[in-house]
Amino acid sequence: MDDHAEYVRAEWRKFHEENAPLAALASRIVPAARRVLDVGCGAGQELLPYLGATAVGVDLRRSGLVAGRALFREIGARVPSLLVGAAEALPFASAAFDVVICRLALPYADVRRALGEMARVLRPGGALVLQIHHLRYYLLRAWRARDPRELVHALRVIASGAAFELTGWQPGEAFLLLRSLARRLASAGVEVVEIDERDRPAPLVLGRRMVKGHS
Numbered sequence: 001m002d003d004h005a006e007y008v009r010a011e012w013r014k015f016h017e018e019n020a021p022l023a024a025l026a027s028r029i030v031p032a033a034r035r036v037l038d039v040g041c042g043a044g045q046e047l048l049p050y051l052g053a054t055a056v057g058v059d060l061r062r063s064g065l066v067a068g069r070a071l072f073r074e075i076g077a078r079v080p081s082l083l084v085g086a087a088e089a090l091p092f093a094s095a096a097f098d099v100v101i102c103r104l105a106l107p108y109a110d111v112r113r114a115l116g117e118m119a120r121v122l123r124p125g126g127a128l129v130l131q132i133h134h135l136r137y138y139l140l141r142a143w144r145a146r147d148p149r150e151l152v153h154a155l156r157v158i159a160s161g162a163a164f165e166l167t168g169w170q171p172g173e174a175f176l177l178l179r180s181l182a183r184r185l186a187s188a189g190v191e192v193v194e195i196d197e198r199d200r201p202a203p204l205v206l207g208r209r210m211v212k213g214h215s
């Protein structure tokens with residue numbers, strides 16, 4: 001098993017210790033979702049609360065999806081559609097989903113294009129739930145780095161995130177700040193409805209796809 005497959009299996013286990021916080025947030029806006037997409041889904045555990053619906057996950061890396069299919073089978077659950085795909089070019093029609101989830105995948109993507117795509121595939125009034133890596137996450141990683149490689153990685157992301165914040169140019173993996181994320185979401189047509197900062201390095205953001213002509 002490669003490192004990524006191991007990582008997604010660990011996140012799958014973690015999901016079972018938490019109380020599906022992303023699905024809980026989404027249900028404030030869409031109590032009974034029929035079509036749900038998880039972007040950068042890893043093993044796809046965020047789709048577990050939605051197995052009665054049309055549940056789809058996309059991720060760039062096949063190894064996580066393969067691990068995910070095995071994990072759904074292991075617990076005797078229906079396996080959702082887990083597809084290889086990029087957040088920046090989602091292979092779905094506009095307004096195809098009631099709920100779009102993206103847990104800890106945004107910092108690795110082209111944030112502006114990925115947000116545009118998530119907004120496009122979300123129906124008006126639909127819910128977008130993001131869990132992001134805030135600047136605090138990378139500061140903590142730099143502080144706690146156990147070797148020079150980890151430190152350099154954290155510092156590089158901090159530099160890349162700073163460039164993104166200041167110029168709009170994103171050289172690579174980048175931290176996000178809540179205020180500018182809200183601005184970027186608004187220009188993609190999504191209003192921020194709620195922010196859950198209990199996990200301060202990795203807050204949750206709930207957004208609603210605006211209906212054209214209304215806010």
Ligand SMILES: C[S@@+](CC[C@H](N)C(=O)[O-])C[C@H]1O[C@@H](n2cnc3c(N)ncnc32)[C@H](O)[C@@H]1O
Nearest residue numbers: 011040041042059060061086087103105108109
């Ligand atoms: C930190 S993992 C989170 C995985 C999963 N959401 C979870 O919570 O367990 C980030 C995931 O995003 C995926 N990813 C990174 N960039 C992506 C992109 N541009 N489009 C789609 N998936 C991407 C990675 O392959 C990886 O599986």
